[in-house]
Every structure is written in C-alpha cells, then in structure tokens.
Amino acid sequence: MIHTNIDWPAFMARHDMTWSVKPISWDEGAFIGNGIMGAMIYSEEHRDKRNVLRFVLGRTDVTARKPQGGYPPRVPVGELHLELAGWLYQPVSLRVDLWNAELRADITTTVGKVSVRAFVHSRDMALAVELKTSGEERAAKLEWYAFSEVDEVLKNADGRNLNQYIPEIRVTRYPLEAMTVGVQQFIPHGGCTTVWQELRPDGEPDRRLLYLSIANEAGEAVQRQAAAVVRSAAARPWAEWVEAHRSWWHDYYRQSFISIPDTMLEGFYWIQMYKLASATREHGMMIDNQGPWLAPTPWAGVWFNMNVQMSYSPVYTANRLHIGESLVRAFRDNFDHLKNNVPEPYREDSSGLPRSCSYDLINPVGTEIGNLTWVCHNLWRHYRYSMDEALIRDLLYPLLKRSVQYYLHLLEEGDDGRLHLPPTVSPEYGSFLQMTVPDTHFDLSLLQWGCETLLRMNELLGLQQEDAAYRERWSSTLERLTPLPVDETGFMIGSGQPLEFGHRHFSHLMAVFPLHLISGDDERERELIMRTLRHWFSMEGDLRGFTFTSAASVAAALGNGDEALGYLQSFMHLIKPNTMYKEAGPVIESPLAAAEAIHDMLLQSWGDTIRVFPAVPERWQEASFHELRAEGAFLVSAARSNGATSWIRVKSLAGEPCRIQTGMAGDIRLAGPASARLRRLGGGLCELELKRGEEAVLYVGEENGGGSTVAEGTAAGRQWIVEPVPADPHLCGYFGGRKPWRLYGLPIR
Structure with a gap:
C-alpha cells in the first residue's frame, strides 16, 4: 500500500561517525559491540605511546566479588593494542560504518x-581485526594485555581510577593449537578468559586477520568454550563470515525508519539505534550504565533510579522490542531475588529493587522504594506495544502486585482521613543531605499508576473474583490516596518540600512523564505543568543530560515542539563527540533517552490515543517515519510535507481498537480493505477499526466522505512514499571527532 524509497546503505552512510584527527580518549573513541562484548577504540598523545591504537575491550557480565562484601561490580577485562612501528599522528581517516557495524581506518x-577494519560479530562472540600494512609498518604487532598489565600511562589516560573496585588479578598465558589463551583469575575467586588467533592468509603477505573472544569466568570448561568460538570463526570463509555479521545489522535497521530536516539530530538518532544493539540483545545482559564500554567509573553496577528505565525507553516506539527482551528476561530470571530486598516482615507478599545492584538484582531497598514499580512501567510498555498477554500473566502482574504491596504496607492514615506515605527519597534531590520527604511526588505517582494498572490487568486476565480482596484494596487506595503536593511553583518534591535548589532529576514530574497520569489536555493541568517546568529550569543549578531529555519529552507531551527541540539542542552541548555521555563516569542512558524524546516529537501513544506528529517544531516542514510502533501493537508510518501531515498508514498486529489523533485538517479519508471502518470524531481525531494483520492509509481527500463512518476501499492512482528528507551536507558525519565549526556553515568540502 505504501512504497519505501530508501537507499539504506547511502542513508546510513551520511550518519557514519567520522574522524580526521585521531581520537585520544573514551569521549572521542570509536565503539563497536554485539550486545555483550565490545571495544572502544582510540589512541594516546603521550610520547611513549603515540604508536598505539587501543582496543579497550569489554564484556558486560564480567564482575568480581569484593572481599569486604556488597554486590559484585563490573571490572575491566583488558586491551588489544595495535602497536605500530611509527607514531600514529596525521593524517588519519577513521569511520564507524553504521550500516555494516564496522570500524574502518586508514592510518x-x-x-x-x-588499514584497519574491525567489528564484533553480530552472531558469534568474537572480535575480528583485519590489518593491511605497507612500508616499515609491516612490523606492526597486535598484542593482548590483561587489565593489570596495561601501562599506567594508558590505564589512567581517562582519569585516575579512585572510585572503582579492581580485584587482584593473576594472569597466565598458554598456547592452544594455533591460538593463545589468556586467563585472568580474580583473587579470591572469579575471573575471565580471552582467546585469540592471528592468521596470515596465503598469498597476501601484507594482510593479517585476528580473531579474539572473551568469556566470563576462568575455569577450564570456559577456556575450552572460548577457544571453540575462535576456532570456529577462523575456520569460516572470511567473506561468508563477514556477510553473516552484516545481515543481522541490515535486518535490524530496517525494523523502522525516521528522517527529519535536522541532519545532526537525525544522525544522532541513528547512532543511538546502533548503540542500543551494540549494548544489549535479546539474550544479552540488561543495559547498565556503561554497556560493553567500561571506563573508570564510580558506578560499576546497575542503577534503577532512572538509568536502566531510560536506557530502554526508545526500544518500544522504535519497533525494536527484541532489544527490550533483555530487560524482561532479567526480571523473569531474578524474580525470586526481589522479595529478599525488602525487610523480612514484608517478604511474603512484597518485593523491591534498590537504587543499585549487580545483575542478580540483589541488594536491600532502603528509603528509595519506587524503583521496581518504575521498571514495571517499562514492562507494561513492552506489553502494550506487543499485546503479548503471556508477559502480563507470567511476569508483570505478579511482579507489580508485589511491588505495590510493599507501598501498601507503608501507607498510613493521616488526620485528614487520607492515605500518606512516610518519608522516602525522591531520586537525586538533596542527595548530599540524604534528604527524605513524606508523600513524594515520585512515590505517590508511581503508587497511583501501579494501582490503576493492576486493576486494568486484573480485568484483562479475568481475575476479578480470584483477586477480589486485592481489587478492593487497590480501588480504595486510589480513592483515599493524598493528592500530589502542589504549591505556587508547581509540583513539589513532596509534602512540605518545594523545589528549592537545582534538581537534575525529573522525579517531581513523574505523573507527567513518563507515567502520563496528567495529560495537560485540561487547561489547568497544562498551566500546572508549565509552571513546574519553568520553575525547574529557572533554578539552573545541577542540570544534567537527562534533565534536558526528560524536559523535551514533557514539552512534547504538551505539543510544544519548538520547546522540545530547544531542550534537545541544549543537550547536544553536553554529550561527548562520539554521542556518549559522562558525569563522574560513563552513563549511557541520557543519549538513549534523547532518542525517545525524538520519538515523542513524531509519535506518541499513551492514554489509549495514538498521536501523529504531535510536537513537530515549526521549522520541521518535512519529516517521515515508517513502522514506528504504538501501543495496541500498531505499526504506524507517516509523512509530513509543507508543514502538514500528508498521509498516515496504520497496520494492526493485534486487532486492538485504534483511536488516532491525525493532526489533519479537512475531510479525512480511508484507503484500505473493505472490512476497515473509519469514524471521524472532529478536530483530526478518528477511530479506526482494523482486523489483525490489516492496514489502511488515512489521507485528506477532495471528496466528501459521506458520513461519519465509512469504508472506502483503495484510493486509485494515489501513491504514498516513505523517503529520507534531504540532508545538510555540512552536518553529515558530524559525530565521532569534534567538529563544532560545522554547526555554523563554515565552508568545507
């Protein structure tokens, strides 16, 4: 019904990360990964190491137990060095080929x-490096170093690591067939294994191939498994193996498409899609603060007071639900651990999630108690975008039930007859004071959302009789729960606690975003949200990356595209040249949350209404997207031309009711199967009936539709085309190395 005119290799190439000056830090490095194993590639300016191109290796699940106790943090796994015969200086041409997920460099x-080519294979747990050398550089070497063996000049190039636990490591190497095995045993226990093999293809004296695999743990069985990966990869025909790697990525990118008339922001978005699939996969580890690209950090764990939730936020609309399966699986596999995180008297019916932990999700909750309920909101989105009832039946309903039950144990009746929460932490507010506040906006809004969602799931699952007592408690809680605290500045942090100083978190706006309990459709609600937003930013202070991304999503929820764009443009000044983000250490969530904010400008679907182009900036006269996913399991495509929506294609994957705000003016018409029905409700709002698997196009027709409910069939002679918006050549390849001059139209080739 619609035609896609997308030259994918050419379109993705315009957003490749590029360097014409060698990167010399994690902030500028080229990154590659396959969801669990990765490498950050950069060089060094110290005169003793100017000949080294570093592949700082990472594997997400490698952790170490601390002798003093606490949860096991992530630890570094070592580096692969390309040690050149001469200094690596100028010129250099380095590129991350997004379409093929490969690093290419001419040095x-x-x-x-x-010439260097490197990638982490999309299907096999192996890094490949291809070298072609000339002149005296035929003497260049590829050398592996355990983390403890890395030269101090390199180890501390990104800052001396004072906050991160590094275990004592015993390193051994031994040959195995044509391979080398490097074993790191952590003292007192644990470790990791690295196996590599270098080949020189027959008849190509200047060409080399290196295959390297990293495995968690250091036992003999693990060593054999890692060796088998390298042996298998090296035995495959090179071209065939490369094609298998590329085909996964090509299929991945095609799952959805967006193009906007802001080439820099468009490129940023596509790099985040690359980053997502480099950081996790369906069977990979849950995304933590770093992904596979561990660097010196005080946060070598998994953080749940925002980080994990926001890292996964773009997978739903981007139609990449398989990426979100790693989060689903983490909570399914560790469900029983969560009950032991709450105090012993509550464990029979309650569960909780701490601010931080390791991948086993074990750590006491403390006074920040809303984190599990917030994760449940991610899982709810996964359900709503897939309509997979097994997800709510087998995981989400019992998990949210236990999470809300912990809240219910803490509720107390006040003198006003209302139910109140005791002092708890509102994430990131007054952390230096260890501040707790009663009736925080954060917890009240999560409790409200949790009770409402449990009642909805209870009906969906037909458990009204079985869980009647629970239903009564959830309903009475909603009736008696104290309102969200508000004063003349807007939403407060909690009861008696206005926002008095800079606050980087959006914990006092949770009811607006991401929970959408308060829509802003009512003028009083809208004024309250705007008042809160203005006061929040007037404090300035501790504004960070995710401050701006969440503010962009709030503005987008209100339909204010120009303001949303302003927040994102501000955020672009805070990210690193390679689109990574760092505070005291790397934190991956803020750039990924910015991708979600871009979604929010193009397509929203909360509150059982799909909104197409709901917050497009005035300057975005052209835009298109294809097969973005909406709640109710709809795939939506649309095009905008000359400042107006041209057409909208909706495909139903589950046969759910479809209510859609088209933003179209005039007589909205339908092209689709004879069974499709369109009801026009006025103001561009429509209800569309489609059976599972059916699709239809909405467009503005010249003829009167003849009533409010119509089935119009196909529109003869009409074509609906999805194609990229023309790019600004100045801003193609903007990310990678630092290129601020490209923002101001200075002449370049």
Whole structure:
C-alpha cells in the first residue's frame, strides 16, 4: 500500500561517525559491540605511546566479588593494542560504518601506512581485526594485555581510577593449537578468559586477520568454550563470515525508519539505534550504565533510579522490542531475588529493587522504594506495544502486585482521613543531605499508576473474583490516596518540600512523564505543568543530560515542539563527540533517552490515543517515519510535507481498537480493505477499526466522505512514499571527532 524509497546503505552512510584527527580518549573513541562484548577504540598523545591504537575491550557480565562484601561490580577485562612501528599522528581517516557495524581506518604513521577494519560479530562472540600494512609498518604487532598489565600511562589516560573496585588479578598465558589463551583469575575467586588467533592468509603477505573472544569466568570448561568460538570463526570463509555479521545489522535497521530536516539530530538518532544493539540483545545482559564500554567509573553496577528505565525507553516506539527482551528476561530470571530486598516482615507478599545492584538484582531497598514499580512501567510498555498477554500473566502482574504491596504496607492514615506515605527519597534531590520527604511526588505517582494498572490487568486476565480482596484494596487506595503536593511553583518534591535548589532529576514530574497520569489536555493541568517546568529550569543549578531529555519529552507531551527541540539542542552541548555521555563516569542512558524524546516529537501513544506528529517544531516542514510502533501493537508510518501531515498508514498486529489523533485538517479519508471502518470524531481525531494483520492509509481527500463512518476501499492512482528528507551536507558525519565549526556553515568540502 505504501512504497519505501530508501537507499539504506547511502542513508546510513551520511550518519557514519567520522574522524580526521585521531581520537585520544573514551569521549572521542570509536565503539563497536554485539550486545555483550565490545571495544572502544582510540589512541594516546603521550610520547611513549603515540604508536598505539587501543582496543579497550569489554564484556558486560564480567564482575568480581569484593572481599569486604556488597554486590559484585563490573571490572575491566583488558586491551588489544595495535602497536605500530611509527607514531600514529596525521593524517588519519577513521569511520564507524553504521550500516555494516564496522570500524574502518586508514592510518599514516611516520614510517608507513596501515588499514584497519574491525567489528564484533553480530552472531558469534568474537572480535575480528583485519590489518593491511605497507612500508616499515609491516612490523606492526597486535598484542593482548590483561587489565593489570596495561601501562599506567594508558590505564589512567581517562582519569585516575579512585572510585572503582579492581580485584587482584593473576594472569597466565598458554598456547592452544594455533591460538593463545589468556586467563585472568580474580583473587579470591572469579575471573575471565580471552582467546585469540592471528592468521596470515596465503598469498597476501601484507594482510593479517585476528580473531579474539572473551568469556566470563576462568575455569577450564570456559577456556575450552572460548577457544571453540575462535576456532570456529577462523575456520569460516572470511567473506561468508563477514556477510553473516552484516545481515543481522541490515535486518535490524530496517525494523523502522525516521528522517527529519535536522541532519545532526537525525544522525544522532541513528547512532543511538546502533548503540542500543551494540549494548544489549535479546539474550544479552540488561543495559547498565556503561554497556560493553567500561571506563573508570564510580558506578560499576546497575542503577534503577532512572538509568536502566531510560536506557530502554526508545526500544518500544522504535519497533525494536527484541532489544527490550533483555530487560524482561532479567526480571523473569531474578524474580525470586526481589522479595529478599525488602525487610523480612514484608517478604511474603512484597518485593523491591534498590537504587543499585549487580545483575542478580540483589541488594536491600532502603528509603528509595519506587524503583521496581518504575521498571514495571517499562514492562507494561513492552506489553502494550506487543499485546503479548503471556508477559502480563507470567511476569508483570505478579511482579507489580508485589511491588505495590510493599507501598501498601507503608501507607498510613493521616488526620485528614487520607492515605500518606512516610518519608522516602525522591531520586537525586538533596542527595548530599540524604534528604527524605513524606508523600513524594515520585512515590505517590508511581503508587497511583501501579494501582490503576493492576486493576486494568486484573480485568484483562479475568481475575476479578480470584483477586477480589486485592481489587478492593487497590480501588480504595486510589480513592483515599493524598493528592500530589502542589504549591505556587508547581509540583513539589513532596509534602512540605518545594523545589528549592537545582534538581537534575525529573522525579517531581513523574505523573507527567513518563507515567502520563496528567495529560495537560485540561487547561489547568497544562498551566500546572508549565509552571513546574519553568520553575525547574529557572533554578539552573545541577542540570544534567537527562534533565534536558526528560524536559523535551514533557514539552512534547504538551505539543510544544519548538520547546522540545530547544531542550534537545541544549543537550547536544553536553554529550561527548562520539554521542556518549559522562558525569563522574560513563552513563549511557541520557543519549538513549534523547532518542525517545525524538520519538515523542513524531509519535506518541499513551492514554489509549495514538498521536501523529504531535510536537513537530515549526521549522520541521518535512519529516517521515515508517513502522514506528504504538501501543495496541500498531505499526504506524507517516509523512509530513509543507508543514502538514500528508498521509498516515496504520497496520494492526493485534486487532486492538485504534483511536488516532491525525493532526489533519479537512475531510479525512480511508484507503484500505473493505472490512476497515473509519469514524471521524472532529478536530483530526478518528477511530479506526482494523482486523489483525490489516492496514489502511488515512489521507485528506477532495471528496466528501459521506458520513461519519465509512469504508472506502483503495484510493486509485494515489501513491504514498516513505523517503529520507534531504540532508545538510555540512552536518553529515558530524559525530565521532569534534567538529563544532560545522554547526555554523563554515565552508568545507
């Protein structure tokens, strides 16, 4: 019904990360990964190490137990070095080919030339590096170093690591067939294994291939498994193996498409899609603060007072639900651990999630108690975008039930007859004071959302009789729960606690975003939200990356595209040249949350209404997207031309009711199967009936539709085309190395 005119290799190439000056830090590095194993690639300016191109290796699940106790943090796994014969200086041409998920570099040293190609295979747990050398650079070497063996000059290049636990490591190497095995045993226990093999293809004296695999743990069985991965990869025909890697990525990118008339922001978005699939996969580890690209950090764990939730936020609308399966699986596999995080008297019917922990989700909750309920909101989105009833039946309903039950144990009746929460932490507010506040906006809004969602799931699952007592408690809680605290500045942090100083978190706006309990459709609600937003930013102070991304999503929820764009443009000044983000250490969630804010400008679907182009900035006269996913399991495509929506295609994957705000003016018409029905409700709002698997196009027709409910069939002679918006050549390849001059129209080729 619609035609896609997308030259995918050319479109993705315009957003490749590029460097014409060698990167010399994690902030500028080129990153590759396959969802569990990865590498950050950069060089060094110290005169003793100017000949080194570093592949700082990472594997997400490698952790170590601390002798003093506490949860096991992530630890570094070592580096692969390309040690050149000459200095790596200028010129250099380095590119991350997004379409093929490969690093490519042409390096001129003081004595010769080297071409490098590297990728972490999308299907096999192996890093591949291809070298082509000339001149004296034929003497270049690829060397592996355990983390403890890395030169101090390199180890501390990104800052001296004072906050991160590093275990004592015993390193052994031994040959195995044509391979080398490097074993790191952590003292007193644990470890990791690295196996590599270098090949020189027959008849190609200047070409080398290196295969390297990293495995968690250091036992003999693990060593054999890692060796088997390398042996298998090296035995495959190179071209065939490369094609298998590329085909996964090509299929992944095609799952959805967006193009906007802001080339820099469009490129940023697509790099986040690359980053997502490099950081986790369906069977990979849950996304933590770093992904596979561990660097010196005080946060070598998994954080739940915002980080994990926001990292997964773009997978739903982007139609990449398989990426979100790693979060689903983490909570399914560790469900029983969560009950032991709450105090012993509540464990029979309650569960909780701490601010931080390791991948086993074990750590006491403390006074920040809303984190599990917030994760349940992610799982609810996964359900609503897939309509997979097994997800709510087998995981979400019992998990949210236990999470809300912990809240219910803490509720107390006040003198006003209302139910109140005791002092708890509102994330990131007054952390230095260890501040707790009664009736925090954060917890009240999560409790309200939890009770409402449990009642909805209870009906969906037909458990009204079986869980009647629970239903009564959830309903009475909603009736008696104290309102969200508000004063003349807007939403407060909690009862008696206005926002008095800079606050980086949006914990006092949770009811607006991401929970959408308060829509802003009512003028009084809208005024309250705007008052809160203005007061929040007037304090300035501790504004961070995720401050701006969440504010962009709030503005988008109100339909204010120009303001949403302003927040995102501000955020672009805070990210690193390679689109990573760092505070005291790397934190991956803020750029990913910015991708979700871009979604919110193009397509929203909360509150049982799909909104197409709901918050497009005035300057975005053209835009298109294809097969973005909406709640109710709809795939939505649309195009905008000359400042107006041209057409909308909706495909139903589950046969759910479809209510859609088209934003179209005039007589909205339908092209689709004879069974499709369109009801026009006025103001561009429509109800569309489609059976499972059916699709239809909405467009503005020249003829009167003849009534409020119509089935119009196909529109003869009409074509609906999805194609990229023309790019600004200045801003193609903007990310990678630092290129601020490209923002101001200075002449370049």
